[in-house]
Amino acid sequence: xxxxxxxxxxxxxxxxFLSCNKKEGKRIANSKLLxxxxxxxxxxxxPAVLAVLRTDKKVNNFVWEDLPSNFVLKPSxxxxxxGVIIIKKKAKWAxxxxxxxxxxxxxxxxxxxxxEILSGRFRLHxxxxxxxxxxxxxxxxxxxRYVYHGAPDIRVLVFNKVPVAAMLRLPTRxxxxxxxxxxxxIGAGIDLATGITTYGIVNGQFIKYIPETKRKINGxxxxxxxxxxxxxxxxQEAIPSLGFLGVDIILDKDRGPMILELNARxxxxxxxxxxxxxxxxxxxxxxxxxxxxxxxxxxxxxxxAERFADRVMAEEGIKIVNTWEKIRLLDKDKKRHEIKAKxxxxxxxTSIDENLANDLGLLRPENVLWSKxxxxxxxxxxxxxxxxxxxxxxxxxxxxxxxxxxxxxxxQMIIGRRDLSDFLVKPRKF
Amino acid sequence: MLLELLQSQDPxxxxxxxxxxxxxxxxVNQGFPLEFLVLILLLPLAVSLVVLLRYLxxxxxxxxxxxxxxxxxxxxxxxxxxxxxxxxxLLFEILAIYxxxxxxxxxxxxxxxxxxxxxxxxxxxxxxxxxxNFQPIFSxxxxxxLVLILLGENLxxxxxxxxxxxxxxxxxxxxxLATLSFFILSSYFLRKMAILYPELTILIALLANIIxxxxxxxxxxxxxxxxKLLKK
Numbered sequence: 001x002x003x004x005x006x007x008x009x010x011x012x013x014x015x016x017f018l019s020c021n022k023k024e025g026k027r028i029a030n031s032k033l034l035x036x037x038x039x040x041x042x043x044x045x046x047p048a049v050l051a052v053l054r055t056d057k058k059v060n061n062f063v064w065e066d067l068p069s070n071f072v073l074k075p076s077x078x079x080x081x082x083g084v085i086i087i088k089k090k091a092k093w094a095x096x097x098x099x100x101x102x103x104x105x106x107x108x109x110x111x112x113x114x115x116e117i118l119s120g121r122f123r124l125h126x127x128x129x130x131x132x133x134x135x136x137x138x139x140x141x142x143x144x145r146y147v148y149h150g151a152p153d154i155r156v157l158v159f160n161k162v163p164v165a166a167m168l169r170l171p172t173r174x175x176x177x178x179x180x181x182x183x184x185x186i187g188a189g190i191d192l193a194t195g196i197t198t199y200g201i202v203n204g205q206f207i208k209y210i211p212e213t214k215r216k217i218n219g220x221x222x223x224x225x226x227x228x229x230x231x232x233x234x235x236q237e238a239i240p241s242l243g244f245l246g247v248d249i250i251l252d253k254d255r256g257p258m259i260l261e262l263n264a265r266x267x268x269x270x271x272x273x274x275x276x277x278x279x280x281x282x283x284x285x286x287x288x289x290x291x292x293x294x295x296x297x298x299x300x301x302x303x304x305a306e307r308f309a310d311r312v313m314a315e316e317g318i319k320i321v322n323t324w325e326k327i328r329l330l331d332k333d334k335k336r337h338e339i340k341a342k343x344x345x346x347x348x349x350t351s352i353d354e355n356l357a358n359d360l361g362l363l364r365p366e367n368v369l370w371s372k373x374x375x376x377x378x379x380x381x382x383x384x385x386x387x388x389x390x391x392x393x394x395x396x397x398x399x400x401x402x403x404x405x406x407x408x409x410x411x412q413m414i415i416g417r418r419d420l421s422d423f424l425v426k427p428r429k430f
Numbered sequence: 431m432l433l434e435l436l437q438s439q440d441p442x443x444x445x446x447x448x449x450x451x452x453x454x455x456x457x458v459n460q461g462f463p464l465e466f467l468v469l470i471l472l473l474p475l476a477v478s479l480v481v482l483l484r485y486l487x488x489x490x491x492x493x494x495x496x497x498x499x500x501x502x503x504x505x506x507x508x509x510x511x512x513x514x515x516x517x518x519x520l521l522f523e524i525l526a527i528y529x530x531x532x533x534x535x536x537x538x539x540x541x542x543x544x545x546x547x548x549x550x551x552x553x554x555x556x557x558x559x560x561x562x563n564f565q566p567i568f569s570x571x572x573x574x575x576l577v578l579i580l581l582g583e584n585l586x587x588x589x590x591x592x593x594x595x596x597x598x599x600x601x602x603x604x605x606x607l608a609t610l611s612f613f614i615l616s617s618y619f620l621r622k623m624a625i626l627y628p629e630l631t632i633l634i635a636l637l638a639n640i641i642x643x644x645x646x647x648x649x650x651x652x653x654x655x656x657x658k659l660l661k662k
Contacts, residue, residue, distance in 0.1 A: 002656075002659050002660055003660075004647070004648050004653065004660060005647070007648060007652075007656050007659060007660070009646075009647065009648040009649055009652045009656075010488075010649065010652065011485055011645055011646050011647065011648070011649060012646040012647070012648075015644075015646050016646055082591065109534075112534050115536075116536070116537060119536060119537060119538075121537040126537070126538075182593075183593075184593075204655070206658065271656065271659060272655075272656065272658060272659060275658070275659060276659075277656075277659060
């Protein structure tokens with residue numbers, strides 16, 4: 001059961017975490033055109049802009065017929081997907097196009113809509129805005145079976161260079177091809193370690209199947225998952241004035257992940273879609289020293305991996321372990337080493353001897369997640385926390401472990417509660 | 431009656447905890463209406479309540495201005511007639527927006543047309559108001575009703591932008607906040623407090639805002655929003 005204090009509410013988001021977003025960063029994120037400009041400067045991929053319409057004159061003289069057969073008309077500073085028109089293809093006559101719901105729109109309508117955008121209709125407080133036309137992304141084949149129409153995108157929340165949560169956003173009939181949850185799109189939580197979808201929500205309700213295509217929502221493996229997480233981290237590296245942001249990433253059929261837009265005020269529904277409270281996660285990574293994007297991704301995968309424990313348990317039943325168990329540790333070359341470990345329900349995190357970890361090559365800098373000062377029964381010491389894989393009672397456990405000097409202790413390794421959720425512990429032998 | 435209450439009190443020597451009371455005496459003696467002085471002391475309380483409900487409960491309405499303004503208007507029109515007139519304005523607004531939805535003109539021009547249609551709808555409505563015996567309200571709260579019509583613009587703007595469920599929610603929240611502000615501004619108990627302890631009134635508003643302004647926990651309605659997460 002999640003505690004209320006581990007959930008991120010609006011108060012906590014606005015007060016504690018949005019203050020990490022500085023004025024400059026917000027200015028970039030609020031303007032889609034400026035976002036593209038900055039990202040391009042840093043060599044990060046975004047969908048191409050076909051035309052920018054800044055003035056009424058430009059709109060009136062614009063030749064819509066010269067555009068490719070599909071495109072998207074957007075306000076630069078709109079919010080929540082409002083004012084976006086997605087053109088599906090050309091209709092029978094020149095100057096007419098099909099929208100996503102197969103209704104027809106003509107040059108006059110487009111021109112009028114562009115003028116409405118310029119007048120600031122879709123912007124906060126109705127101040128004048130700029131309209132632009134963006135290429136439409138061809139979506140990956142794996143998604144075509146899932147979505148009714150439109151292009152799904154992936155929202156990744158990044159804080160302190162660590163991706164803290166992700167969600168696949170699938171457009172529905174109701175959302176008219178847009179992927180904003182407020183407009184009725186489906187949000188599906190994604191396990192950060194594997195990139196596999198977990199739960200789905202639409203309009204705040206849990207669903208198992210996509211209404212239009214009758215596809216199961218969970219179990220979809222997002223392609224290019226690592227690249228997506230890294231890309232999200234790179235955005236924050238490029239714009240450090242955004243401390244806590246949502247990065248919307250779309251997968252192009254040929255070009256792979258591209259950044260669609262940034263959000264300096266990400267929504268909170270992602271917690272429900274993932275069934276994972278966010279505040280604790282944010283506090284967890286808040287003061288970690290994250291070296292680079294790869295390091296951030298590594299931390300995220302180790303810390304926030306979804307435990308598919310319930311499913312495993314249903315299939316195999318609960319395993320029973322003794323207080324001393326022979327486990328097989330994987331070293332840096334994935335070779336297995338059998339050692340005896342103590343099951344210690346008094347500890348939260350698994351702990352491993354420094355010498356042993358060193359012998360197995362687990363103390364290489366790439367494998368160290370962070371180091372921290374610990375107070376424990378062994379006194380105050382600085383300990384490193386590393387990524388660790390091992391087999392316990394035939395089950396593979398991918399976890400994190402703190403490194404300690406245990407050479408003069410009986411157990412070279414203890415396994416803590418964090419990794420014991422699928423097991424029952426038998427306290428003594430009979 | 432409040433005036434007598436004020437005059438029956440002895441403010442004592444001027445000090446740091448009764449300076450506002452002295453100011454009240456002075457203003458009343460100079461001929462400023464007590465009603466105005468009381469309202470100016472209670473207005474921060476009404477605004478604080480709106481803020482409190484926003485951050486602790488999650489009732490947002492349309493910000494601070496619109497609901498408190500409506501509360502002030504209800505003070506003039508009376509609560510029930512005020513709400514009735516507001517709901518009628520709202521009804522016609524929805525109708526006007528529905529009629530103008532597919533009409534392609536600039537946004538502000540459209541808003542202006544919505545207001546025009548509401549104003550015109552008042553002529554047939556006069557029959558209804560006559561049946562309800564509302565005529566005295568229209569003479570005593572003339573400008574208030576005009577402001578109520580204009581406040582409709584705020585709601586109309588959200589109606590053009592947001593999906594229907596959201597508008598119903600915002601409208602109901604707005605009415606709740608307006609009603610509560612009305613009760614604060616008209617409560618005899620609070621009026622008495624404002625006159626007897628004006629400094630305390632201000633202090634309460636001050637503290638409430640500072641405490642709530644630092645609150646980072648879940649809002650009451652968020653417990654419902656995240657109930658599935660909490661249950662897990």
